[in-house]
Amino acid sequence: MFDAFWRAVAYCLHPMVIALSLLPLLLMVVLSFGLGYFFWDGAVAAVAAWFEAFDLVQALLGWLERIGLGGLRAVFAPLIVLVLATPVIVLVCLLLVAVCMTPFMVDLVGRRRFPQLQKLHGGSWLVGIVWSLGSTLLAVIALVLSMPMWLIPPLVLILPPLIWGWLTYRVFAFDALANHASADERRQLMREHRSTLLAMGVLCGYLGAAPSLLWASGAMFIALAPLLVPVAIWIYTLVFAFASLWFAHYLLHALQRLRASVMVEVVDPAAPAATPAVTPLPLPAGPSNP
Numbered sequence: 001m002f003d004a005f006w007r008a009v010a011y012c013l014h015p016m017v018i019a020l021s022l023l024p025l026l027l028m029v030v031l032s033f034g035l036g037y038f039f040w041d042g043a044v045a046a047v048a049a050w051f052e053a054f055d056l057v058q059a060l061l062g063w064l065e066r067i068g069l070g071g072l073r074a075v076f077a078p079l080i081v082l083v084l085a086t087p088v089i090v091l092v093c094l095l096l097v098a099v100c101m102t103p104f105m106v107d108l109v110g111r112r113r114f115p116q117l118q119k120l121h122g123g124s125w126l127v128g129i130v131w132s133l134g135s136t137l138l139a140v141i142a143l144v145l146s147m148p149m150w151l152i153p154p155l156v157l158i159l160p161p162l163i164w165g166w167l168t169y170r171v172f173a174f175d176a177l178a179n180h181a182s183a184d185e186r187r188q189l190m191r192e193h194r195s196t197l198l199a200m201g202v203l204c205g206y207l208g209a210a211p212s213l214l215w216a217s218g219a220m221f222i223a224l225a226p227l228l229v230p231v232a233i234w235i236y237t238l239v240f241a242f243a244s245l246w247f248a249h250y251l252l253h254a255l256q257r258l259r260a261s262v263m264v265e266v267v268d269p270a271a272p273a274a275t276p277a278v279t280p281l282p283l284p285a286g287p288s289n290p
Contacts, residue, residue: 001200001250003249004246004253007113007245008243008245008248008249009242011108011109011245011249012238012241012242016108017101017105020100020104020105020241021238022234023100024100024233024237025230025233027096028089028092028093028237029230044077044078044081048077051077051080087140087143089233090208090236091136091139091140093237093240094136094167094168094171094236097241098132098171098172098240101244102172102175102244102248103175103179105241105244105245106175106178106244106248106252109245109249109252110179110180110252113252114256117180117255117256117259118180119180120180120181120185122177122178122182122183122184122186123177123181123183123186124178127178128175131171131174132171132175135167135170136167136171139163139164139167142163143160143163146159146160146163160205161202161205161208162202164201164202164204164208165198165201165202165204165205166198168200168201168204168208168240169197169201169247170201172201172240172246172247173247173251174186175244175247176244176252177189177251177252177255180255181251181255185259189251189255189258193250193251193254197247197250200243200246200247201243204239204243204246207242207243208236208239
């Protein structure tokens with residue numbers, strides 16, 4: 001796992017990987033600013049009106065004003081909109097990386113490190129889309145159901161990265177094996193290495209939480225949003241590109257070892273050669289002795 005980690009870090013410096021990371025960035029920036037232009041004011045007004053109906057929120061804002069943090073009232077609703085938009089941005093970035101970048105990066109790892117590894121094409125493009133969308137739907141349901149528990153301080157640092165990690169593991173593990181492994185090999189590897197793959201996904205989930213620190217800058221982030229939003233999106237893109245490379249290095253190596261072990265079981269060069277049975281030749285027919 002650690003060997004694949006450092007190899008993935010090195011591959012992130014490849015010029016084509018850096019160039020490809022700009023494609024999802026461009027698409028996401030256009031989408032984000034387009035949605036922001038048409039829906040930002042309405043979303044902020046709707047959230048502000050929704051909070052005004054809750055006495056607890058108003059009491060919290062009044063307490064902040066009394067302790068000298070009254071300026072947070074103006075940025076509270078925009079920050080909530082950004083926090084709610086973050087999971088959508090992360091999901092779209094992950095899917096864009098899976099569609100636009102992962103096939104190239106898996107092929108790059110296969111050509112440079114595993115040129116002799118046969119491609120059995122056990123996962124078609126359509127199956128990959130269904131797999132990714134189904135996993136994403138389950139992750140969204142888990143996020144929505146777990147949101148009330150995010151109010152408990154320790155859980156907000158545990159539940160979202162776990163969900164992102166599970167989704168990252170499901171999507172990138174499938175994509176890493178789609179071309180090279182057969183369907184049976186893919187299922188076997190994902191079953192045997194489930195705990196390691198999930199740990200890798202969770203680590204990537206925590207790395208993906210780094211851009212969320214930008215939201216914590218409060219009013220400064222609101223003022224610099226046109227600059228910081230593209231930066232955050234690019235960080236998300238690079239994190240998922242790294243995750244894709246990490247899973248590709250780990251799983252293609254595991255696939256190579258799996259096939260080598262199968263070949264040893266089928267043809268064991270250490271096994272002694274079987275001695276062929278010797279059938280006695282029949283005696284020639286002749287006159288019987290007296």
